Amino acid sequence: MLDPANDINAVMDVLVEDGIIKELKVNIIDPDAVVVDATGKYVCPGFIDMHVHLREPGFEYKEDIASGTRAAAIGGFTTVCCMPNTDPVIDNAAVVSFVRQRAARSGVVNVLPVGCISKGQAGAELTEMADLVAAGCVAVTDDGKPVAQAHLMRNALDYARMFDLPVLSHCEDIGLVGDGQMHEGHFSTLYGLKGIPAAAEEVMVARDIILAGMTGGHIHICHASTRGSMELVREAKARGVWVTCEVTPHHLLLTDEIVGDYDTDTKVSPPLRSAEHVMALRAALLDGTVDCIATDHAPHHWESKDCEYNLAANGISGLETAVAAILDGLVEQGELSLEEMVRLFTTGPAEVLGIDKGSLDVGADADITILDPEIAKVVDPERFYSKGRNTPFKGRTLKGWPCMTIVKGRVVAQDGVIVGG
Amino acid sequence: MRLERKDLLGIRDMSRDELDLILDTAGPMKDIIGRDLKKVPALRGKAMVTVFYENSTRTRTSFELAGKYLSADTVNLAVATSSVQKGESLRDTIKTIEVMGFDLIVIRHSMTGTPHYVARNTSMRVINAGDGTNEHPTQALLDMYTIREKKGTLEGLKVAIVGDILHSRVARSNIYGLSKYGCELRVIGPSTLMPAEIEKLGVKSYHNLDQALEGVDVVNVLRVQRERQQSGLFPSLDEYANLYMLSPARLRRAKEDVLVLHPGPMNRGVEISSSLADGAQSVINEQVTNGVAIRMALLFLMMGGTRDEITN
Numbered sequence: 001m002l003d004p005a006n007d008i009n010a011v012m013d014v015l016v017e018d019g020i021i022k023e024l025k026v027n028i029i030d031p032d033a034v035v036v037d038a039t040g041k042y043v044c045p046g047f048i049d050m051h052v053h054l055r056e057p058g059f060e061y062k063e064d065i066a067s068g069t070r071a072a073a074i075g076g077f078t079t080v081c082c083m084p085n086t087d088p089v090i091d092n093a094a095v096v097s098f099v100r101q102r103a104a105r106s107g108v109v110n111v112l113p114v115g116c117i118s119k120g121q122a123g124a125e126l127t128e129m130a131d132l133v134a135a136g137c138v139a140v141t142d143d144g145k146p147v148a149q150a151h152l153m154r155n156a157l158d159y160a161r162m163f164d165l166p167v168l169s170h171c172e173d174i175g176l177v178g179d180g181q182m183h184e185g186h187f188s189t190l191y192g193l194k195g196i197p198a199a200a201e202e203v204m205v206a207r208d209i210i211l212a213g214m215t216g217g218h219i220h221i222c223h224a225s226t227r228g229s230m231e232l233v234r235e236a237k238a239r240g241v242w243v244t245c246e247v248t249p250h251h252l253l254l255t256d257e258i259v260g261d262y263d264t265d266t267k268v269s270p271p272l273r274s275a276e277h278v279m280a281l282r283a284a285l286l287d288g289t290v291d292c293i294a295t296d297h298a299p300h301h302w303e304s305k306d307c308e309y310n311l312a313a314n315g316i317s318g319l320e321t322a323v324a325a326i327l328d329g330l331v332e333q334g335e336l337s338l339e340e341m342v343r344l345f346t347t348g349p350a351e352v353l354g355i356d357k358g359s360l361d362v363g364a365d366a367d368i369t370i371l372d373p374e375i376a377k378v379v380d381p382e383r384f385y386s387k388g389r390n391t392p393f394k395g396r397t398l399k400g401w402p403c404m405t406i407v408k409g410r411v412v413a414q415d416g417v418i419v420g421g
Numbered sequence: 422m423r424l425e426r427k428d429l430l431g432i433r434d435m436s437r438d439e440l441d442l443i444l445d446t447a448g449p450m451k452d453i454i455g456r457d458l459k460k461v462p463a464l465r466g467k468a469m470v471t472v473f474y475e476n477s478t479r480t481r482t483s484f485e486l487a488g489k490y491l492s493a494d495t496v497n498l499a500v501a502t503s504s505v506q507k508g509e510s511l512r513d514t515i516k517t518i519e520v521m522g523f524d525l526i527v528i529r530h531s532m533t534g535t536p537h538y539v540a541r542n543t544s545m546r547v548i549n550a551g552d553g554t555n556e557h558p559t560q561a562l563l564d565m566y567t568i569r570e571k572k573g574t575l576e577g578l579k580v581a582i583v584g585d586i587l588h589s590r591v592a593r594s595n596i597y598g599l600s601k602y603g604c605e606l607r608v609i610g611p612s613t614l615m616p617a618e619i620e621k622l623g624v625k626s627y628h629n630l631d632q633a634l635e636g637v638d639v640v641n642v643l644r645v646q647r648e649r650q651q652s653g654l655f656p657s658l659d660e661y662a663n664l665y666m667l668s669p670a671r672l673r674r675a676k677e678d679v680l681v682l683h684p685g686p687m688n689r690g691v692e693i694s695s696s697l698a699d700g701a702q703s704v705i706n707e708q709v710t711n712g713v714a715i716r717m718a719l720l721f722l723m724m725g726g727t728r729d730e731i732t733n
Binding site: 184197 | 616
């Protein structure tokens, strides 16, 4: 059993009753209980993915709450935060309620909505954040669209601070991105694709940190991907600025070199970076600069990936491979301890969001993720529960997979299959 | 010998043997062009189509003519008047062409990697006639053929490539090709038109044209597009010409028997002075003729038989 919140790393039993964690102890004997034998496996608090595009409402042909939450459960996640760039966007309490109702009816994991920073994600007027919070939003973001106007970000941070609401920022300077298709560097030159410099992200990370420092608000950098972003966050944290950040499995494990076949599954925003940036992200995982790992799960319809590279949509369907990819690519390689990994998927995101999740506290919801470190499987997108099959991990054999996902005491996924459909 | 690969997508991943084979095959093809009756039956019964999503004069015409000299049936898809204008996807367009029975498709596209995408999705053989800012392999082949014909060898030559290196597929394909023959490559242009980490491709980059021309055997001048100035990459065509126009005075720093190449179409008075374009060192017109020979060689090697067949 691994529970970073309670400093537990031991062979133990957990007793669940009525969806709540009742007891944690070495050797629990209860003749009435159904026993799950997790010998040789790791029992962890339910994993949290704070950056997921569930696409509902509006883009159900890409994903919906039913398919997306099943993908989450398969991937070992018991809680996901859904991004508001839907249609309509989640910028008012009515849409938040709709998402929560849909999640209650068709979802299989906990869904925490994230609202917009600006009305209609238009980058002009603030949303009614008090109302969003009351309706159940845990953060605000205009993700997918950077907040171009510095004064809007200033006001958002200042206003959200009243509700201890993190402002999640998709950091990209649109002018520097231009019509770039991949990371700017040796490989963009070699492959003849227009580059997106690391600076496109870093100038906005710097701006947002300065604004967070000025307002005292909480800025959270989404999918940080560059060495410079890590340096900026590290330095700001040391100064006491309220800044947190997430990194994605693909930015931790893949480099821009794989764009060479012009496979559109490698196209993502921000782009896959060069090896030097990947190494810097990994170092930042270890020194506390990175608060959590999040997938930026971005499922797409096959037609928007089966086309010219320039025309292809950005994004990777990440929920079902994230944990396995990290287990295989970092833990198995000895670059990241299992305890650290569990922290980055549990207490890490819970602390960023200020939610009461991510631990095996007695009395907490019985959200539990069990990992099997020994099982090896090939990533086969055709077998995804997600409607998005867009993944650059396809065909890779990964060792170490989630083998059981329990939400509020109910087994929702087991051995790669959703329980009860 | 024959070309074993299904598609010709770029010079980057080609071996020197393959390049030699194509260059060697272009020689006898050029002889055919020089004949009174310019037709051989080598590709009789084969069908090819050119699909150009970008404008072109010489590349498209020379592919078509090359096919015709070899007796292939050649068709041009006029993209401007095709279903593409009705919003047909590239995937559907390509499938439609394929099921008509074409053996080979020549494609030009404004987006990098599109010929690669097409190649993965069709049984037709694919020739890249220029993709975005990536490669223009047949241009590099005809440049290499032209240089080799004049100099006797490519080995160890000093070659300068001048202009918009950042956006030039001609530059990339030339760099990939010539570096396989041990050429000393110099790329010259304003820093805003120079790609990131260009020297990792094994070239030396310069911002000063005069310095870079010292002792070179070949100068390949690239077309500069007005839209680059308009997007803020350099201040004016006048300033560009002041710094980078190849002129007789500048060319004196090169070797006496220097060759001047230009892939066309030229902006006279911007990247190349008019007198130089028409001068004794210019091989610009020969490039065009050689372009037909190179494309004949490729079509023959990809759709027809072996090199021995045409020489014997």
